[in-house]
Amino acid sequence: MCTYYSPMFLLPPHDLVQLATYVREINHVNVHIVDAIASGYSLQKVLTLVKELSPDMIVSLAGVETFGEDMACLDHIKETFPEITHAVFGYYPSVFPEETLRKSKMDLVLRCEPEESLSHYLTALARGAGVDAVSGLAGWSEAGLLFSNQEQRIADLDRIPFPDYGLVDAGKYEEAFFGGPCGAILSARGCPFSCNYCTSTYGKRLVVKSPETVVSEMAHLKSGGIRFIRFLDDTFTCDRRRVIDICKRILDTRLQVSWSCLSRVDTLEGEMLEWMARAGCKRVLVGVESYSQKVLDYLNKRVDAHTINNQLFLIKQAGIESFGFFMVGAPVEGEEEFRETLQGMLAAPLDFITVNSMVPYAGTPFFRQVEKEIYFNLLPFRCEYKDANVPKTMQERRRHLYIRFYMRPGILMRHFYAIVAHPLRALKLLWLLTTRPG
Ligand code: SF4
Numbered sequence: 095m096c097t098y099y100s101p102m103f104l105l106p107p108h109d110l111v112q113l114a115t116y117v118r119e120i121n122h123v124n125v126h127i128v129d130a131i132a133s134g135y136s137l138q139k140v141l142t143l144v145k146e147l148s149p150d151m152i153v154s155l156a157g158v159e160t161f162g163e164d165m166a167c168l169d170h171i172k173e174t175f176p177e178i179t180h181a182v183f184g185y186y187p188s189v190f191p192e193e194t195l196r197k198s199k200m201d202l203v204l205r206c207e208p209e210e211s212l213s214h215y216l217t218a219l220a221r222g223a224g225v226d227a228v229s230g231l232a233g234w235s236e237a238g239l240l241f242s243n244q245e246q247r248i249a250d251l252d253r254i255p256f257p258d259y260g261l262v263d264a265g266k267y268e269e270a271f272f273g274g275p276c277g278a279i280l281s282a283r284g285c286p287f288s289c290n291y292c293t294s295t296y297g298k299r300l301v302v303k304s305p306e307t308v309v310s311e312m313a314h315l316k317s318g319g320i321r322f323i324r325f326l327d328d329t330f331t332c333d334r335r336r337v338i339d340i341c342k343r344i345l346d347t348r349l350q351v352s353w354s355c356l357s358r359v360d361t362l363e364g365e366m367l368e369w370m371a372r373a374g375c376k377r378v379l380v381g382v383e384s385y386s387q388k389v390l391d392y393l394n395k396r397v398d399a400h401t402i403n404n405q406l407f408l409i410k411q412a413g414i415e416s417f418g419f420f421m422v423g424a425p426v427e428g429e430e431e432f433r434e435t436l437q438g439m440l441a442a443p444l445d446f447i448t449v450n451s452m453v454p455y456a457g458t459p460f461f462r463q464v465e466k467e468i469y470f471n472l473l474p475f476r477c478e479y480k481d482a483n484v485p486k487t488m489q490e491r492r493r494h495l496y497i498r499f500y501m502r503p504g505i506l507m508r509h510f511y512a513i514v515a516h517p518l519r520a521l522k523l524l525w526l527l528t529t530r531p532g
Contacts, residue, residue, distance in 0.1 A: 104132060105324055106267040108278040109155055109183075109208070111257040116209040119255040121216040132266040137167055141174055149178060153204070153212065156184040158293050158455060162475025165198055172199040181215075183208040185293045189457040190472055191232035191242045197473035203232040206245040206296060207283065209254065247299060251283065252307045256314045269322050269354050270446070271512045272376060277320035281308045281340075285328035287358065289381075290394045290459040291421075291452060294328055305339040309347060316351045322376075323353040330355035331378075334366040341373035352376045359397050362405045367412035378409050379417040385438025386431035389424045394459070399434070403442050410443040418444045420495060423452035423488035425464065432491055439499060445508060449495045451488035453477070 107129050114125040126147055130140050144152070152171065156164040161184070172180045181202035187194045191203040204211045211230030218225045226235045230245035248254065257277075264275035281303045283296040303311070315323055331337055344351075354377035355370075362380070370378075384390055387399040409416040420439065422432070439447065454461040454468055454477065461470075469478045479485055499505065506513070513520040 104267050105269075105326075106259065106262060106264060106276060106278050107132075107155065108257065108280060108326055110153075111259060111261055112254070112280070113153065113183075113208050113212060114261055115255050115258045117213050117216060118258075120213050121220070123216060125261065127261045129262055129266070132263070137170060140167075141171065144171060144175055144178070151179045151181065153181045153183070153208070156182050156187055158185045159453075161186050162473075165194075165473055165475065169199045172201075181212065185295055186456070186472065188245075188295065192240055193472050195232060195234070195240060195242075201233060203242075205230045205232060205242075207248050210248060211245065247296070247301060248283075249301065251301055251303045256311050259315060259318050259320060264318070264320055269324055269377065271509075271516075272322050272352060272354070274322055275320050276322045276324060277315040277318075278324045278326050279308065279311050279315070280326045281311075281330070282327040282332070286332070287329070287396065288394050290392070290463070291455065292458060293455045296328075300332065302333070302336065305336060305343055308340050309343040309349065312344065312349055312351055312353070313347065316349065321351065323351060325353060325355035327356060329358050329361060331357040331361040331363075331366065334361070334363050337366050338369045341369035341375075344373040350374065354379065356381075359402050359405045362408050364408050364411065367408050367414060371412040371414050375414055377415040377417055379419065380406065380409075382406075382418040382439075382442070382444075383421045384424070384427070384431070384435045386427065386434040389427050389431050389435070392424050392426045393421075399438070402438065407443050415445045416443065417446040417448070418442060420447055420449040421452050422449060422491040422495070423484065436495065436498060439495060440502075444499075445505075447495070447499050449492040451485065451492060 107127070110127055110129075114127055117123055118125045126149070128135070128140060128143055135143070154164070154168050156168070168180065168182060172178075179201045180199070181204055182194065182198075182200045183204035187203040188205045191205055194200060194203055202215070207230070211228055214228045215225050215231055218228060224236070225231065225233065226241045227243065229243050232240070232242035235241055259277045264277055266274070267276040268274035269276050282300055284298060284300040285292070285294045285296075286298055286300050288298070312323055352374050355375065356379050359380055359382060367378075382402060383393060383395060385399050385402060390397050390399055406416055406418070418439070420435065422435075452460070454464050456470060456472065456477070467480055469476055469480060
């Protein structure tokens, strides 16, 4: 995962849609998805729904940013319905399966890629066989012993059934200011880079779908009413030849669907971006993080700070909108480094930015570097700097970057129509951007 959070997006719960479709097709079970966030449901409403639906099993995705709150909700659901088997997946459960099970009320953890472990679990149950040898599964054996099996990566993503977006109300999801209905595609799993703060779920080995499958999946989404597609790959532009192949196929099939993707500065390239623009790419989201070489080196970004804006300019030149993710709060970021970031950002040909504070996610190299400086507990979740000045400085720097970036006549004019068309939303966005901690 790149620095991914943005209050501007409400993207579909692709992992859940993919998982539900997979076990429905392979195991022939009935599935139902409740997206409480998109639907604005309270916990009480979720409990009422669980009672009405009366499932044999609940599978939940625990977020990284919201892990503590999510787990508290899931425990509450399990307490209310102790007879329903409850499995959880996501970054923290994958990295700490045993601790998650010991310190929560969950019955099972699906590690890393959840599709095969859930499917094999259901198959074993249907056969009356034991489940404690299922790879990628952690849980409690019949003898009450904790087991945690190593996951196996799915080798051939082309054979995974296309996610059925009919399982959710796709009209609720959107790419910021492009609207919806929005669907998502994960055309590759894994990221070969090694940024020290990253919680990439699938590890370093990159497994990709073929260009043919990717374009068929896009057509499948479009035929289901999806009008905008977000590629969720950690770095969609990793392999320029594959990207160009996908774009040519989109044009050959006259697909005419808009899409966006995540990228890295050093994987941007002019010819590829031109093909992307022709094939319907409307926005490229790039993890810039900082313009200080000292900070970039600390983050292990392996990017030359002096090349960033020339690379970003290639996006603009192709006629695609650009969106930069920034991160403040690296321990080596002093006033001088922050000033370099501010100056670089003001000179950047970016249309939007999001600024995050640097969070030490347990399990990452960055976490290990600052472990002594934070209070951490998995469950109940706590991750706080001992020195209260650290989050305060990060919050001030975030606000400073936002105000300096967005409060410029050029940027305000560029977003004039969006602001006029959605004034309340623009105000809410500004409030969220400048006040949200983290
Ligand atoms: S490029 Fe870096 S931050 Fe993005 S997914 Fe890969 S390792 Fe993580």
